[in-house]
Amino acid sequence: MSVDGARERVRIRVEGTVQGVGFRPFVHELAGTYGLSGFVGNDASGVFAEAEGDASALARFVGDLGGRAPSLAVVERVVTESLPPLGDRGFRIVPSDAAAAPAALVSPDTATCGDCLAEIRDPDGRRHAYAFTNCTRCGPRFTIVRNVPYDRCNTTMAAFAMCDACAREYGDECDRRFHAQPVCCPACGPALRTAGADGRPAPGDPVETAARWLLDGRIVAVKGLGGYHLAALADHEDAVARLRARKHREHKPFAVMAPDPAGARALVDLDAAAAALLVSPARPIVLAARRHGARVAAAVAPGNRELGVLLPYTPLHHLLAGRLARPIVLTSGNVADEPIVTGDAEALRRLAGIADGFVLHDRRIETRADDSVVRSFRGRALPVRRSRGFVPAPLRTPWEFPRPVLACGAELKNTFCVARAHHAFLSHHIGDLENYETLRSYQEGIEHFCRLFGVRPEVVVHDLHPEYLSTKYALELGGVELIGVQHHHAHIASCLADNGTDGPVIGIAFDGLGYGDDGTLWGGELLVADLAGYRRAGHLEAVPMPGGAAAVREPWRMAAAYLTAAFGEHVPWLGVVRRNRERWANVARMALAGTNAPLTSSAGRLFDAVAAIAGVRDTAGYEGQAAIELQQAADPHERAAYRATVTGDVVIRGTDLVRAAVDDALAGRGAGTIAARFHNGLAWAAVRAARLLRDRTGLDTVALSGGVFQNVLLLERLVSGLEDSGFRVLTHSHVPPNDGGIALGQAVVAAARERSARDAAAS
Structure with a gap:
């Protein structure tokens, strides 16, 4: 210039x-x-x-x-x-230009801002108590957008013509609603209505009616931003117990919406990072330690020292919370593991056996989005589920994707990823691909993302497991290049991408199960890896998994496998043996013979075994339950650690940890001591293995990924041990360490391989 x-x-x-x-x-x-x-x-x-x-x-x-x-x-x-x-x-x-191929980025849904909240509470304002109040700083975005550019005609607000007053705000450059696409008011926008369990309209003000139902101990289905929630008073023992029974959710904790930050602090202990996450525009569910005497029903989070808390993030939530001034259970509106319900007719049909009443409205949800779940770790976010409030914000990578990519993700906690140029668009939480409804949601989500972000995949990436529905989906596509990526390599690559580095690193990938290159089920892996490739440099020792998938549902089977591996036919007469004595001999023989007992090096299955030995849990209602409850049982003040041999070929002897747990159990030590010493011992062994690999490779950076690293007790022990040994440690802060981050790893691996091949050809 x-x-x-x-x-x-x-x-x-x-x-x-x-x-x-x-x-x-x-x-x-x-x-x-x-x-x-x-x-x-x-x-x-x-x-x-x-x-x-x-x-x-x-x-x-x-x-x-x-x-x-x-x-x-x-x-x-x-x-x-x-x-x-x-x-x-x-x-x-000037008017938008939609002629070019879509490449714009779409904002996530954002919690109600302070200015809009003040309007809702102003009895003299025209938006007093209006449940759809928003402006350019807040409100629905991703869940209502159909296409780009982000104009009203490309959203589900297109069905609502602005009244003169809203149109004046929209056209006034001095107004905060200047070109706010979802702008509306009671005269022209969506409206709430209530219906009874039979679907018939219920009279009265919808918010007052819903509040009265909740105070009476009823379960209410409430339409939110990304789908329906099921709500009940969190301190109403009978209501929460009935919700758990009707939803067929016997064990998983429920989230609790506090009316305000002070109400949240009455329920959980929040460090500075957790408090910041709680009030952030994304308004996720934040996992934190439950306060002694927190007023919630026992059925909210049975056997769990933590609670998942969130704050109101829509005007409707604020109106309900203000009317009740009490914590409310707010859980996904679905049955068991089905996708969250989004449509009104669908809600009245599918939730009829659960809800005693419905709060509906006539703004259509374009894309379902569950609430996000995070916790804090060392002053940063540690995502558990990345969805509403964060999606579809892209992860910008330092590396280019040479061609448009679709990464299909894993089977459990599925997300997919589409990528182009320097942007990776990791999807909202889809869930476990175990039923038709979820698979359909997965397919619809892929089509929507590809349309929204102008991605026509030329490369499609999938897991190596041939029975994953995500793999089968990929293999059925035509006209694309297919690339298979090993599950644990994808985990480590996801962590590398999360940290903006390409390696090489020592990768520690601990999770439930993943298909290994050798045809066995991996899950306790030490890799030497960069984005383009890896080698398996160490692992937990492999043991049989009696009954295959049955061992995931029945952790005592893994106890039988480990105890048989550790003691042969002379297994001590422990509580887990007595409790399962009718089937123990058959399962032990199955493990010894290797019949219907695939080998696994899974860290998750080792946790299952120790949980059963410690008397924490023999059967699981959901994947990972035994491991979660073992962590919850651990005495945080216990510093003693079991010792496990790390062999010359860097195999960690899990049977050593099991023998030590058995010794403590026979000595009468409780689950808290056993759980803590096991966590400390596994962390010690992993540090020892990393040091051996550093001696051989010269690498001094370790990347940690896999669902086991949602366990902050193990994570803290391992990170501290590694740092004390001079390592730089990479953990997750933008995408989950669990399978919800796998698709990102798949995408960056495929791109790195293509860049490597291109560079090799050029040289």
Whole structure:
């Protein structure tokens, strides 16, 4: 740009998450501040603009596009091109240009802002108690958008024509609803209604009716941003017990919505990081230690020292919470492991046997999205489920995806990923691909993401397990290049991508099960890996898994396998043997003979075995339950550790840990001591294995991934041990360490292989 006082014009392209976040109104206001003329608009790639004026003002304007952007915007790049001045006057917002292929980024749904909340609470305002109040700083985005650019006509708000008052706000550049696409009010927007269990309309104000039902101990299905929730008063013992029974959810904890941050602190202990996550615009469920005396029913989180708490994030939640001023159970509106319900007719049909009443509305949900779940670890987020509030914000990678990619993910906790250029779009939580409804949701989600982000996959990546439905889906696609990626390599690659590094590293991948290169079931792996490749450098010793999948549901079977491996035919007469004596001999023989007993090195199955030996749990109602409860049982003050041999070929002897647990059990030591010493011992052995590999490879960075590392007790012990040994340790902070992050790992592995092949060909 030239000297001050000279008039210049530039064409501007702004890339990133700049649609649906008030960016065009921000540009309009900023241009007025600097006295510039020109225009700004949306297109399928982001925001375009032309600006003309004094050269120095123009330079400051361009710099402020990224430096002073709205809080919900993520500006990745600002590109300018000089143009000859036109001498025009005024700055305007122009109609969107949807001609190009979609490439714009879509904002996640965002919790109600303070200004909108004040309007809802103002008895003299026209949006008093209106459950769909929003502005450019808050409200629905991803769950209502059908296509880009993000304009009202491309959302499910297209069904609601703005009234004159809303249209004036929409067109007023001084109003915070200037070009807010979902703007509405009681005169022109969606409306709540209530229905009884039989689906017939219920009279009265919907919020008051729902509050009365909840106070009476009823279960209420409430339509939220990404689907229906089932609600009950969290301190009502009978209501929560009935919800658990009707939903066929015998063991998994329920989330609890507190009315405000003070109410959350009455339930759980929050460190600074957890407190920040709780009030963030994403409003996730935050897992934290339950406070002594927290007023929740026993059935909310049976046998769990933690609670998952969240704060209201829609106007409807705020209205209900304000009316009740008590914590509310808020759990996914589904039966067992089916997808969360989104449609009104579907809710009345599928939730009829669970809910005593319904709060419905007539704004359609385009994409279902469960609540996100996070915890804090060492001052950062540790995601457990990444969904509403975070999706579809992309992960920007330092490396390019040479061709458009679809990564199909795993079987459990499934997410998929589509990727192009430097963006990886990890999907919302799909769930376990074990029924038709979830598989259909998975397929619809892939089609929606590909359309929304302009991705036509040329490369499709899948897990090696031939029976995963995600693998079968990939193999049925035509006209694409198929790439198989080993499960645990994908885990480590996911952690590398999460940290923006390509390795090589020592990767420790501990999880339930994954298909290994040798045809056995891996799950306790030490890899030497980068994005493009890996070698298996060590692992937990392999033991039989009696009954295959039955051992996942019945952890005592893994106790039989480990005890048989450790003691042969002379297994001590422990409680787990006595409790399962009718079937013990047959299962032990199965393990010894290897009949219907595939070998596994799974860390998750080792946790199952120790949980059964310690008397914590013999059978599981959901995957990982025994391991979770073993962690919950552990005495956090116990520092003694079981010792396990790490062999010269870097095999960790899990049977050593089991023998030590048996000795403590026979000595009468409780589950708290056994659980803690086991966690400490496994961490010690993993550190020892990493040190051996460092001696052989020279690598001093360790990446930790896999579902077992949701266990913060083990994670803390292992990270501390590694750091004390001089390692740099990489953990997850943007995507889950569990199988919800697998698809990202698959995508970056495929891209790295292609880049390596291209570079090799060029040389």
